[in-house]
Amino acid sequence: MPRGERSLPDDGGALTGFAADLRALRVKAGSPSYRELARLAHYSSSTLADAASGQRLPTLAVALAYVRACDGDPDEWETRWRATAATWSADADNGPAPDEADCPYAGLAAFQPQDAERFFGRERLTDELVERVAAGRFLAVLGASGSGKSSLLCAGLVARLRGDAAPVMLITPGPHPLETCAAQLAMAVNGADDLRDDPRTLHRTVLQAMADRPAGIDMTLVVDQFEEIFSVCDDPAERNAFVAALLTAAQAANSRLRVVLGVRADFFQRCAEHAELFAALQDSTLLVGPMTVDDLRRAIGQPATRAGYTLEGALLARVVADAVGQPTVLPLVSHAMRETWQRRRGNALTLSGYEAAGGMHHALANSAEAGYLAMSPAEQQVARSIFLRLVTLGDGIGDTRRRARRTEFPGAQTGAVLEALAGARLVTLDTDTVELTHEALLLAWPRLACWISADRAALHSYQELADAAAAWRREGRDSSGLLRGSRLVAARHWLDEDRVAVMPADQVREFLAASVLHERRNACLRRMALVLLCVLAVVASVSAVVALRQRATAVTERDRAVAGRMSFQAQQLAQTDISLAARLQLASYRLDPAPDVYTDLVTAENESLATVLTGHTDVIYGVAYRGDGRVLATGGQDDTIRLWNVADPFHPVALGAPVPAKAGRVYWLAFSPDGRTLAAAGRDGTIALWNVTDPSRPVRWGPPLTGHTSYVFSVSFSPDGRLLVSAGQDRSVRLWNVADPAHATPIGPPMTGTTEPVASAAFSPDGRTVVSLGHDRTVRLWNVTDPAHPVPWGPPLIGHTNTVYAAAFAPDARLLATVSNDHSVRLWDVHDPARARPLGRPLTGHTDTVYAVAFSPDGTVLATAGADQTVRLWNLADRANPLPLGRPLTGHSAYVYWLAFSPDGHTLASVSQDRTARLWHLPDTTLTAHAGPVREGVVDSTGELLATGGSDHTVRLWRLDTPAPRSAGPPLTGHTGGVDGLAFKPDAPVLASTGDDRTVRLWDVADPTHPKALGRPLTGHTGIVQAVAFRPDGQILATGGQDHTVRLWDVADPLHPAALGTALSAHDDVVYDVAFRPDGKVLASGGADDHVALWDVSDPGHPRNLARLSVRTGGVRSLAISPDGRTLATAGADHTVRLWNITDPAHPSAWSPPLTGHTSFVLSVAFSRDGRTLASGSQDQTSRLWNVADPAHPSARGHAITSHTGRVRWVGFSRDDNTLLTTGDDATVQLSRLSPADVLGDVCAATGGALTEDDWRRYAPGMAYAPPCPDRG
Structure with missing residues (x-):
C-alpha cells in the first residue's frame, strides 16, 4: 500500500492545485508507491514525494519524470507546469519586495568599476588586458555584442588601474566624441575645451595633466562602445578628428597616454576603412571570446556566494550548460540570474526559480513582455515609439541601440512610460539621455524584434530624415540642405501619424517645417513665373518632356530606395530564414540590379534553400x-x-x-x-x-x-x-x-x-x-x-x-x-x-x-x-x-x-x-570528398577537369563538363603530407602537385578515372613545396617553397623531368607562389619576406633577376598575372590586393591604391580568362570580385561572397568565366555561377520563387505587387 501523504492546504493556490493534480495522476496510474515511481522515473522517492507535497514547485525535469512514470502526457504537463510557474512566481513571496540593491547580479547592465568586487570569471582575461595595456599604447578589445567587453573594461581594467592609483578616463563617444573627451579632460586640466576646436591638442593636454606625475606613470583613456563613432556620430569630420586625436596622443614620441578601445566585432570592418586606425590595430587587438566552463561557474556562482546566497548545484550546472560555448549570451545569463534571485526561496537560488523565470533563453523576453503588458493601450503605443526611437538600423551589420536625449521625449505620459521602462530595467535613464539597457533586447524580445521588422522601412526613412536634419543644422540651416520635390512629399506622407509608430524628434519636425516653408515660397515664385511660361508654348512643351523625365527619374529613385531596403532586410533575415532572404534579394535585384545584391544572390545560390x-x-x-x-x-x-x-x-x-x-x-x-x-x-x-x-x-x-x-x-x-x-x-x-x-x-x-x-x-x-x-x-x-x-x-x-x-x-x-x-x-x-x-x-x-x-x-x-x-x-x-x-x-x-x-x-x-x-x-555546386581543408585547385586547359588538393594528402579530380559537377575517379595518393600546389600542363594531360612532403609529383590524367603517377617524385627542395606553375608552352615547370628558393625543371618529357641550373635565391623567407607571364619570358615569385621577384626566364638554363619589388603588405600569399601580361596582382597579409604594372618587368610600379574590403589575410588571387575580373579569397572566409578592366581604376563588384565557413584557400575561374571556383578550410569546393541569368534562375527554382502578396506588402509597402519570379507565381 502506498504511504499516506500529508494533506494539502485548502488555499486555492496555483502550487497547491498543481500538487493535487499530480496526486490525482498517480491515483489514475494505480497508486504506485513512490519507491516504484522512483524506479521508473530515475529520481529518488523523496524527490518525487516532494514534487507533490505542495511545499515548493518541482523542477520541470522532475515534474515530467513523475508524469511519465504515471503514463501522463508530457506535452500537456509541461504546459501546465509553465502556467503554474508563472502564477506561483508572481505571488511566491507575500513579504516585502526584495531590495534591488542587494541583488548580486547586474542584469542587462554592464558591470561598472564600483562593481569590481562582484565581477568574476574574467580574471585571466583581465590580467592579460592589463599586461597588454602596459606593453603598448594603443589597444582594441574586440568582441561580439553580449560577450562582456564593457564589463571587462569597466569592472576589470578600469577598476584594476584605479586600484593602482593610475589616472584613468572612461568615456563612451556618443554623437560628439570630441566634446565628450574634452568634458572628461576638463576635470583634469583647465583649457581642455580647446580640444573641440583643435583635436591635435589632446596630446598636449594630456602632457599638461601629467606634468606633476612621475615619468613611469601614464594616463589611460578607455573608450567603451567605440563603435558609436560610426553608429551615433553622424559627422565624418568629427569622427576623423577624434580618431586622429587618439592616434596622435598615443603614438607621439613623448606620449603619456595609453588608449584602449572597446569595439563590437562586427564594426571592425568600419575601423579598417580608416587607414591609420587600421594600421594601429594590426597587432594591437584582444579578442573577448566565450567563457570556459570554470569561468562561467565563477561568474554565476561567486556573486551569489559573496552576497550570502546559495545556489542549488542543479541550477549552477544547468546555467553553465545553457551558456557554455556561446560568446554573446552573458547579458541573458545575468538577467536570468537576476530574475532567479527575485524568485529565490529564502537565501537559496533554485533551478525551479530559474525555469519559472524562463531560463537563459526566455527570461528577458518574459520580463520585457510582463512590463509591456502591465501598461495601458495608450502607454503601450508610447512605449513602442520609444523603443523604436532607441534603435539604429545597421548598414550591413547588426542593428544597434541608440543613445537619445531625453528632450526627444517630451510630455508627462511619455515621461511616466520612460520611468516604468527604467524600473523594469529595460532602458537606462541618465540626467540627459536615455538608451536601451543592452542590445540583447533587440533579438531576445520577440515583440521588439517584430516591431523593428514591421517598421524597418519607416525606421529607415526616419533615420534618413534625422541624418538630413542633422546635416542641415550642421551647415547652419542652409536652404540647400532642405528637402524638395518628391523627397519632401514622401517625408510628409511618412509623417502621417496613422502610418508610423515612430514619432519624430523636435529637430526633425523643425527640419520638415523649414522644408515645407521653403517649398511654399518657391511655389509662390513658380506661380508668378507661370504667367510668363504660358506665353512660351515651346518652352512649355519642353517642360512637359522634362517633367516626364523627372517622373521617370522619381520612379527609378523610388524603386532603387525600395530595392535597397529589401536588400538590407534580406541581410537581417539571412540568420533566421535564408530562403525568404533569398526571395527578397531576388525582388530587390528585379527592382534595381545593384552589384551588392548580385553578389548576395551568388552567395545564396550556394545555400540550401x-x-x-x-x-x-x-x-x-x-x-x-x-x-x-x-x-x-x-x-x-x-x-x-x-x-x-x-x-x-x-x-x-x-x-x-x-x-x-x-x-x-x-x-x-x-x-x-x-x-x-x-x-x-x-x-x-x-x-x-x-x-x-x-x-x-x-x-x-x-x-x-x-x-x-x-x-x-x-x-x-x-x-x-x-x-x-x-x-x-x-x-x-x-x-x-x-x-x-x-x-x-x-x-x-x-x-x-x-x-x-x-x-x-x-x-x-x-x-x-x-x-x-x-x-x-x-x-x-x-x-x-x-x-x-x-x-x-x-x-x-x-x-x-x-x-x-x-x-x-x-x-x-x-x-x-x-x-x-x-x-x-x-x-x-x-x-x-x-x-x-x-x-x-x-x-x-x-x-x-x-x-x-x-x-x-x-x-x-x-x-x-x-x-x-x-x-x-x-x-x-x-x-x-x-x-x-x-x-x-x-x-x-x-x-x-x-x-x-x-x-x-x-x-x-x-x-x-x-x-x-x-x-x-x-546545391550540386558544393563538392565534398576531402577529409579536411582543401588547400589548392586548378582547372585544365579544356575547362573540363578540376583538380583539388587537400590537407588529407590527396589530390582529387572533378568533371566540370557534366550538368552537375561530379567526382571523376579515385583520389591521387602518394604524397605523405598535405598538398599545397597544383598545375595542369597546358600541352598535355599531365598534372603537377607539390606538398608538405617536400616533393613535386607528376600525374598522367589522360583517363581521369584511372590516373597514374609519372616517374619518380622530383626532389631538391629542402622544405615544404608551396607553389608550382607550368610555363604556357608546357616545357618548363617552376616551383617555390619553404626553403626560400625557386627551382626550374625541364618537363618537356614528363616521364624524364630534369632540374635546370641551381635554385633561384632572391627571397629571405617562404616562397608562397610563382606565376609565368603569358609569353613565358617572365616569372614572378612572391613570399613571406614581403617581396615579389621578377625573373627573366627567356633562357631557363640561365635565368636572371629583373627586379625585386617591395610590396609592403606583410607578406605575399598569392600572385597572378593578367592574360595580357601587363598586370601583376598580389595578395597580402595586410588584408589588401594590389595591382602592379609590369609592362616593363625591370621597372614595376603600382597601378592604383590597394583594393580593400577583406578583413584578414588574402590567400589567393586569380584573373578571369578575359582579364576584366579579379577574384580574391581570404582568411576572413569570403571571396570577392573586382572589376580590373582598367587596372588604374579598379573597383569592387558588390559584397563579399560568403559560400565557405572556413578560410578560402584558392580561387579560380571556369574556362568561360561564368563560374567562380573556390576551396576552403571547411573541406568543400564551391562552384558559384556568375551569369546573372543563371544566378536568378537557380535561386528562383530553389525557393519556389514565390514572394507572397502579404510578404510584398510587408517589405515593399505602397509598391504594386511584382513577384520576383513571375513565371513561378
Missing part, C-alpha cells in the same frame, strides 16, 4: 519519402496524414484530401521499400498500415496493429519490407510480420530491458540489427537475425547524458548516429554490432535538444535538427572527424522534429512545430 509546404493545422511530427522519391508523406498533431507529389521538388503538389488518421496524433511515418504501404505510429497506441498504391486515395490495409499499451513513437520497415519494428511509451520495442500488410501479425515477445519510454527504433540497412533508444539515455543494439527471438548484440551503448531521441544507420550499416536532449550528436562504429564503440568526439553546434537525424543515400552527409529551430548538415568524408557542411539551415520558427532525405539525395525534407514542412534543395 527551401520550398515550403503548408496545410497542416498543428505540429508536424513525421515525414517520409516513398522509395522512388516521387511521393512525400507528412503527419502530426492535427491527426491527419498528407501526401504530396514531389516528382518536381521545386513545385510540390498535394495529392488528394488530408487523410484522417484517427490515432489522436501521428508521431512517425514510414514507407515500405516497395512503396505500397505507409505505416503511421499513433498516440492511441496503435499502428495504422495504409495502402498507398494510389497515393491520392489511401485506404487501410486492415485494422490497426495493437499491442502497445501507450503512445507509439516510431515505426521502421526492414530492408526487405517483410518486418516492421515499433517503439513506444510503454517501454517496449515490438516486431511485426507485414509481408501481407492486410494480415499483419506480431512476432515474438517485445524487446525490453529499459525502464523508460523508448523514443525510437530502426532497422539497419542489412536487416540484421535493430537499434532502440530513449529516456534511459542508452542506445541498444538487437540481433534480429531470428526475429522471433531477438537478443542484444552486447551491452547498451552509453555516452549521452540525457534522453536519446533518434538514431540512423549509414547506408553501409557500419556507422550509427544518435541524437539527444543533451544537445549533442554521437557517432558509433557498428560494423561489428557485438563490439560497437564510440567514434570520434560528439558533434556540437546545436544549442538545444536534437530530435532528428538522417544520412544521405550515399552516406557522405549527415543531417540533424532540433529545438534550436535549425537543420544542420555534416560532411562525413572523415567519419571520425565530421565537419559542419555550410551554415545552419534556418527558416523554421519552432522545433524541427524529423528529417528525411529524398532517395536521390538532392532534397532534404524537414517538419516542424511551426506547422510547415520544408524541402531543402541541396
Whole structure:
C-alpha cells in the first residue's frame, strides 16, 4: 500500500492545485508507491514525494519524470507546469519586495568599476588586458555584442588601474566624441575645451595633466562602445578628428597616454576603412571570446556566494550548460540570474526559480513582455515609439541601440512610460539621455524584434530624415540642405501619424517645417513665373518632356530606395530564414540590379534553400519519402496524414484530401521499400498500415496493429519490407510480420530491458540489427537475425547524458548516429554490432535538444535538427572527424522534429512545430570528398577537369563538363603530407602537385578515372613545396617553397623531368607562389619576406633577376598575372590586393591604391580568362570580385561572397568565366555561377520563387505587387 501523504492546504493556490493534480495522476496510474515511481522515473522517492507535497514547485525535469512514470502526457504537463510557474512566481513571496540593491547580479547592465568586487570569471582575461595595456599604447578589445567587453573594461581594467592609483578616463563617444573627451579632460586640466576646436591638442593636454606625475606613470583613456563613432556620430569630420586625436596622443614620441578601445566585432570592418586606425590595430587587438566552463561557474556562482546566497548545484550546472560555448549570451545569463534571485526561496537560488523565470533563453523576453503588458493601450503605443526611437538600423551589420536625449521625449505620459521602462530595467535613464539597457533586447524580445521588422522601412526613412536634419543644422540651416520635390512629399506622407509608430524628434519636425516653408515660397515664385511660361508654348512643351523625365527619374529613385531596403532586410533575415532572404534579394535585384545584391544572390545560390509546404493545422511530427522519391508523406498533431507529389521538388503538389488518421496524433511515418504501404505510429497506441498504391486515395490495409499499451513513437520497415519494428511509451520495442500488410501479425515477445519510454527504433540497412533508444539515455543494439527471438548484440551503448531521441544507420550499416536532449550528436562504429564503440568526439553546434537525424543515400552527409529551430548538415568524408557542411539551415520558427532525405539525395525534407514542412534543395555546386581543408585547385586547359588538393594528402579530380559537377575517379595518393600546389600542363594531360612532403609529383590524367603517377617524385627542395606553375608552352615547370628558393625543371618529357641550373635565391623567407607571364619570358615569385621577384626566364638554363619589388603588405600569399601580361596582382597579409604594372618587368610600379574590403589575410588571387575580373579569397572566409578592366581604376563588384565557413584557400575561374571556383578550410569546393541569368534562375527554382502578396506588402509597402519570379507565381 502506498504511504499516506500529508494533506494539502485548502488555499486555492496555483502550487497547491498543481500538487493535487499530480496526486490525482498517480491515483489514475494505480497508486504506485513512490519507491516504484522512483524506479521508473530515475529520481529518488523523496524527490518525487516532494514534487507533490505542495511545499515548493518541482523542477520541470522532475515534474515530467513523475508524469511519465504515471503514463501522463508530457506535452500537456509541461504546459501546465509553465502556467503554474508563472502564477506561483508572481505571488511566491507575500513579504516585502526584495531590495534591488542587494541583488548580486547586474542584469542587462554592464558591470561598472564600483562593481569590481562582484565581477568574476574574467580574471585571466583581465590580467592579460592589463599586461597588454602596459606593453603598448594603443589597444582594441574586440568582441561580439553580449560577450562582456564593457564589463571587462569597466569592472576589470578600469577598476584594476584605479586600484593602482593610475589616472584613468572612461568615456563612451556618443554623437560628439570630441566634446565628450574634452568634458572628461576638463576635470583634469583647465583649457581642455580647446580640444573641440583643435583635436591635435589632446596630446598636449594630456602632457599638461601629467606634468606633476612621475615619468613611469601614464594616463589611460578607455573608450567603451567605440563603435558609436560610426553608429551615433553622424559627422565624418568629427569622427576623423577624434580618431586622429587618439592616434596622435598615443603614438607621439613623448606620449603619456595609453588608449584602449572597446569595439563590437562586427564594426571592425568600419575601423579598417580608416587607414591609420587600421594600421594601429594590426597587432594591437584582444579578442573577448566565450567563457570556459570554470569561468562561467565563477561568474554565476561567486556573486551569489559573496552576497550570502546559495545556489542549488542543479541550477549552477544547468546555467553553465545553457551558456557554455556561446560568446554573446552573458547579458541573458545575468538577467536570468537576476530574475532567479527575485524568485529565490529564502537565501537559496533554485533551478525551479530559474525555469519559472524562463531560463537563459526566455527570461528577458518574459520580463520585457510582463512590463509591456502591465501598461495601458495608450502607454503601450508610447512605449513602442520609444523603443523604436532607441534603435539604429545597421548598414550591413547588426542593428544597434541608440543613445537619445531625453528632450526627444517630451510630455508627462511619455515621461511616466520612460520611468516604468527604467524600473523594469529595460532602458537606462541618465540626467540627459536615455538608451536601451543592452542590445540583447533587440533579438531576445520577440515583440521588439517584430516591431523593428514591421517598421524597418519607416525606421529607415526616419533615420534618413534625422541624418538630413542633422546635416542641415550642421551647415547652419542652409536652404540647400532642405528637402524638395518628391523627397519632401514622401517625408510628409511618412509623417502621417496613422502610418508610423515612430514619432519624430523636435529637430526633425523643425527640419520638415523649414522644408515645407521653403517649398511654399518657391511655389509662390513658380506661380508668378507661370504667367510668363504660358506665353512660351515651346518652352512649355519642353517642360512637359522634362517633367516626364523627372517622373521617370522619381520612379527609378523610388524603386532603387525600395530595392535597397529589401536588400538590407534580406541581410537581417539571412540568420533566421535564408530562403525568404533569398526571395527578397531576388525582388530587390528585379527592382534595381545593384552589384551588392548580385553578389548576395551568388552567395545564396550556394545555400540550401527551401520550398515550403503548408496545410497542416498543428505540429508536424513525421515525414517520409516513398522509395522512388516521387511521393512525400507528412503527419502530426492535427491527426491527419498528407501526401504530396514531389516528382518536381521545386513545385510540390498535394495529392488528394488530408487523410484522417484517427490515432489522436501521428508521431512517425514510414514507407515500405516497395512503396505500397505507409505505416503511421499513433498516440492511441496503435499502428495504422495504409495502402498507398494510389497515393491520392489511401485506404487501410486492415485494422490497426495493437499491442502497445501507450503512445507509439516510431515505426521502421526492414530492408526487405517483410518486418516492421515499433517503439513506444510503454517501454517496449515490438516486431511485426507485414509481408501481407492486410494480415499483419506480431512476432515474438517485445524487446525490453529499459525502464523508460523508448523514443525510437530502426532497422539497419542489412536487416540484421535493430537499434532502440530513449529516456534511459542508452542506445541498444538487437540481433534480429531470428526475429522471433531477438537478443542484444552486447551491452547498451552509453555516452549521452540525457534522453536519446533518434538514431540512423549509414547506408553501409557500419556507422550509427544518435541524437539527444543533451544537445549533442554521437557517432558509433557498428560494423561489428557485438563490439560497437564510440567514434570520434560528439558533434556540437546545436544549442538545444536534437530530435532528428538522417544520412544521405550515399552516406557522405549527415543531417540533424532540433529545438534550436535549425537543420544542420555534416560532411562525413572523415567519419571520425565530421565537419559542419555550410551554415545552419534556418527558416523554421519552432522545433524541427524529423528529417528525411529524398532517395536521390538532392532534397532534404524537414517538419516542424511551426506547422510547415520544408524541402531543402541541396546545391550540386558544393563538392565534398576531402577529409579536411582543401588547400589548392586548378582547372585544365579544356575547362573540363578540376583538380583539388587537400590537407588529407590527396589530390582529387572533378568533371566540370557534366550538368552537375561530379567526382571523376579515385583520389591521387602518394604524397605523405598535405598538398599545397597544383598545375595542369597546358600541352598535355599531365598534372603537377607539390606538398608538405617536400616533393613535386607528376600525374598522367589522360583517363581521369584511372590516373597514374609519372616517374619518380622530383626532389631538391629542402622544405615544404608551396607553389608550382607550368610555363604556357608546357616545357618548363617552376616551383617555390619553404626553403626560400625557386627551382626550374625541364618537363618537356614528363616521364624524364630534369632540374635546370641551381635554385633561384632572391627571397629571405617562404616562397608562397610563382606565376609565368603569358609569353613565358617572365616569372614572378612572391613570399613571406614581403617581396615579389621578377625573373627573366627567356633562357631557363640561365635565368636572371629583373627586379625585386617591395610590396609592403606583410607578406605575399598569392600572385597572378593578367592574360595580357601587363598586370601583376598580389595578395597580402595586410588584408589588401594590389595591382602592379609590369609592362616593363625591370621597372614595376603600382597601378592604383590597394583594393580593400577583406578583413584578414588574402590567400589567393586569380584573373578571369578575359582579364576584366579579379577574384580574391581570404582568411576572413569570403571571396570577392573586382572589376580590373582598367587596372588604374579598379573597383569592387558588390559584397563579399560568403559560400565557405572556413578560410578560402584558392580561387579560380571556369574556362568561360561564368563560374567562380573556390576551396576552403571547411573541406568543400564551391562552384558559384556568375551569369546573372543563371544566378536568378537557380535561386528562383530553389525557393519556389514565390514572394507572397502579404510578404510584398510587408517589405515593399505602397509598391504594386511584382513577384520576383513571375513565371513561378
